[in-house]
Amino acid sequence: LDKKEIIAYSKKEFKFPLADKDVTKILKALEVGTKGVPQSDFQKLKVRIGCLREKVLDDARRKKREARELELEGFKDEFKANLTKLDESTESVEAEVKKVEDSMGEVKADTLKSFELKVKCQQAAALLKGAEEAVAKLKAKVTELRHGVQDDLKIWCLGESKFMDFKIQGFERRMAGLGRRQSQLEMGVKAKETREVDTCEK
Numbered sequence: 288l289d290k291k292e293i294i295a296y297s298k299k300e301f302k303f304p305l306a307d308k309d310v311t312k313i314l315k316a317l318e319v320g321t322k323g324v325p326q327s328d329f330q331k332l333k334v335r336i337g338c339l340r341e342k343v344l345d346d347a348r349r350k351k352r353e354a355r356e357l358e359l360e361g362f363k364d365e366f367k368a369n370l371t372k373l374d375e376s377t378e379s380v381e382a383e384v385k386k387v388e389d390s391m392g393e394v395k396a397d398t399l400k401s402f403e404l405k406v407k408c409q410q411a412a413a414l415l416k417g418a419e420e421a422v423a424k425l426k427a428k429v430t431e432l433r434h435g436v437q438d439d440l441k442i443w444c445l446g447e448s449k450f451m452d453f454k455i456q457g458f459e460r461r462m463a464g465l466g467r468r469q470s471q472l473e474m475g476v477k478a479k480e481t482r483e484v485d486t487c488e489k
Contacts, residue, residue, distance in 0.1 A: 288356075289323040290314075293332065302341040313339075362440065369432055370448055373425070377454055380425050383418040384461055390414050391468050401479035408472045415462075415469055422458045428454065 288296060290310045297305040305313075315336045317328050324332045390411045396404055429451050436444045 288329075288332070290352065293324065293336075297336050297340075301336055301340050301455065303336065303343070305336065308472055309339055313463060315436060359440065363443070364466070366444060368433070370451070373428055374454075376425060376428075377451075380418075380421045380458060383414075383421040383463075384458055386467050387411065387414045387418045388461070391472070393467060395473060396472065396475045396479075399479075401483050404472070404479060405476045408469070408476055410470065415465055418465075419462055422455065422462060425458075426455050 290307065293313070294305045294307075297303050313332065317324060317331055319325065319328060328378060374481050390407075391405070394404070394407045394411065399407065431450060433441075433444055433448065
């Protein structure tokens with residue numbers, strides 16, 4: 288087979304287009320000169336073409352892998368940057384929750400009249416609602432950050448952002464306790480109102 292025939296053979300049998308320089312290398316390696324490959328060296332020719340084809344495929348796979356790795360690194364950097372911003376935003380959520388805790392902690396139900404306790408209770412309820420919304424918003428943002436992540440990054444993303452779950456769970460536990468405290472205050476208002484009415488009627 289001469290050069291043209293080798294190129295045609297490679298394209299037909301291997302679906303691999305050989306460049307002219309590659310054919311020259313094959314002929315040189317087989318030590319057959321420019322006359323072409325004899326029938327006796329046909330198997331060696333097939334091996335040489337196969338090796339060249341695999342090398343080209345390997346190079347393509349390597350480039351694809353490197354491009355993917357670069358893409359993943361870019362995504363990871365962006366994810367970490369967004370995660371840092373969310374983590375920083377927990378300071379404002381902490382402040383909201385602390386306001387409710389302080390507000391409720393200052394309420395001395397036994398020393399207040401029903402209307403005074405009611406005002407304190409309403410103030411605490413407003414703060415409680417604001418804190419609940421802040422925690423819910425933070426939770427939604429974490430969920431949104433994880434949404435649409437490609438399968439090969441899901442485990443990594445969950446691992447990187449797990450600490451945010453713990454922070455949110457901590458907020459939610461505190462909010463649940465504050466919700467119970469709010470209910471107790473509201474019951475206290477009703478009880479005081481009842482007692483004060485009874486006292487006036489006597």
